[in-house]
Amino acid sequence: MAVIETQGLSKSYQSPLKEPGVRGAIKHLFKPEHKDIVAVSDVNLSIEAGESVAYVGPNGAGKSTTIKMLTGILLPSGGDIRVNGLHPYRERMRSSKKIGVVFGQRTQLWWDIPVIESFTLLRDIYEVPEKTYRDNLAYFTEMLGLGEFLGQSARRLSLGQRMRADLAVALMHNPSIAFLDEPTIGLDVAVKERIREFLKQVNRERGVTIMLTSHDLGDIEDVCRRFIIIDMGRIIYDGSIQGLLDKYVRERSIRVTASARIDEAATVRAMPAGVRVAKATDREATIVFDRFKYTAKSVLEVIMKSVDVVDFQLDEPDIEDVVKNVYEGRLELPARNGS
Amino acid sequence: MKAGWSYLPGTGVEEPPMLELKKYLRHIQCAIQETMAYRVSYFVNIISQFVTYIVIFFLWKAIYTAGPVLGGMAWSDMQGYLLISLFASALISGSSEFRVSRSIWTGNIAVELVRPVDYQRANFAITVGNGIAEGVLVAAIGVVFAVLIGFSTSPGHAITWFYFILAMLFSFTIKFLLVYIFGLFSFWTTGSMGLAWIRKGLTDFFSGALIPLSFFPGWLQNIANLLPFRGIVFVPGTIFIEQMPDNQILVSLALDLVWIVALWYLAKLIWHFAMRKVTIHGG
Secondary structure (H helix, E strand, O other): OEEEEEEEEEEEEEEEOOOOHHHHHHHHHHOOOEEEEEEEEEEEEEEEOOOEEEEEOOOOOOHHHHHHHHOOOOOOOEEEEEEOOEOOOOOHHHHHHOEEEEEOOOOOOOOOOEHHHHHHHHHHHOOOOHHHHHHHHHHHHHHHOOHHHOOOEHHHOOHHHHHHHHHHHHHOOOOOEEEEEOOOOOOOHHHHHHHHHHHHHHHHHOOOEEEEEOOOHHHHHHHOOEEEEEEOOEEEEEEEHHHHHHHHOOEEEEEEEEOOOOOHHHHHHHOOOOOEEEEEEOOEEEEEEEOOOOOHHHHHHHHHHHOOEEEEEEEOOOHHHHHHHHHOOOOOOOOOOOO | OOHHHHOOOOOOOOOOHHHHHHHHHHHHHHHHHHHHHOHHHHHHHHHHHHHHHHHHHHHHHHHHHHOOEEOOEEHHHHHHHHHHHHHHHHHOOHHHHHHHHHHHHHOOHHHHHOOOOOHHHHHHHHHHHHHHHHHHHHHHHHHHHHHHOOOOOOOOOHHHHHHHHHHHHHHHHHHHHHHHHHHHHHHOOOOOHHHHHHHHHHHHHHOOOOOOHHHOOHHHHHHHHHOHHHHOOHHHHHHHOOOOOHHHHHHHHHHHHHHHHHHHHHHHHHHHHHHHHOOOOOO
16 A cells, blocks of 8 residues: 555745845845745655655755655645645644654754653654553664663754654654654764664564655665655656666776786777776776676676786776766656656 | 545644643643743843833832822822733743744744644643743742832732633733734744834733823724733733723623634634745755
């Protein structure tokens, strides 16, 4: 059953158009002009219960706007939207009970009172039965190491502590879906690792559907199995991470180091069609080949015939490069790709 | 399509009232703790209100050298009125004034909206919490002040006390709604200071906080009587000093109630439009 479903989901809003300087400000005061900004356009999503989905895109691509529509904070300007079968905005009270949300840049914790008091407030807000609350609190305290700071006010927490507490808050009421908007932003490696482990476990053992946005591809590769790329408000890829690599990373490279100077011209001549020498300096060369046509072994064998190889290194296809290319608009992905 | 779609979004109550109530009671409790957490600003805030009122008190004392009864009020009446004015003004102070606009302006409103809570009710509950925490102290200071100036008159009848307490509850609710509504305007503006000053100016003047409405010329009194502000200070103040005839008390309280209902739904309507038109700030 699809727990998240959107069809033709769109959001546009008006942004004030101001000319620079005081003159512009005064002009805007008396004759305000606006331009329409399309944040999200024709987004179709269908996410099944128990999936773990990464929602990726450059800054301003429409990620947060989509998340805000799915969590009932923003009213879509067009299209259909269903979360757990409910309209998240029109049926906000009911819908919000079944979802958990973390906005990495903000906190749900009450700033000036002990963390544990925020927990009890949220327990009452979500009407969590006492036993569920106690079990979850024990579980989260152990998994996320909350014990050391439950009695402190949120104001005193480090970013990593705050984020862990916010994750616990988001999942305290056993939501079926967790929306995580940049849950590891600004965190150190150890805390990131801990949060990823936690998310994987929650997804695997509790069956919580996870939809997360992040600029850290480590998060994504580690936690998510499905990958949705949005750019300029449109979805440009939706499928597995492996699928993305298979489709858009055809090339692989081998870097070889030789015992003597490499004769570049001779090496190039020796290569079969479709294999090229990308870079050659004195005793090093990088050979690029189509990984669907040749294996690393076959290419290496050809090289070794003409060059005395002392060392070599095989570069793995890198998701980071693909995404970077997408962000920079260097990779033409066909619009709306099936998985 | 569900029938429930016709209600204003995010406002529908779909649960047993007791559970509903528990949520908001917990909000009140947290807000009390929050107010206490800022011990220094808690005291500074109240003392600053108090100092303002000492100034106003001596100003009026000087005015009363002109005669024993002004605008139908004796000096002892005026003292009682000013005490109530201080109390009513101190109940909703700084932190409550800017809560909504701050939350809109920083975009933090997003996290408040992902919870199954009615925003308006939650805000009311928090303001009640802050008001309880501050009210206790303000009342204590007020009593000390009253003793210092040798003021000891208080309503003689139980029924007057009943009307007065009711009027104070209405006063608090009206002031909350005005603060809340002006806060919501921050969805359309880029600053909230200006709005807050406008609201404060209107409230101070038309509520009778600085000058009792009975001192106004007739035409201005008529205008003030048509506005919700009078319920904030003038109504509880004149009930307390027993300057309001019984039949007028009932009319005034009924009017307060009408304003509360009207403002409550006006706030919901503004909210409704704000959410349609406006985006949430920040990423």
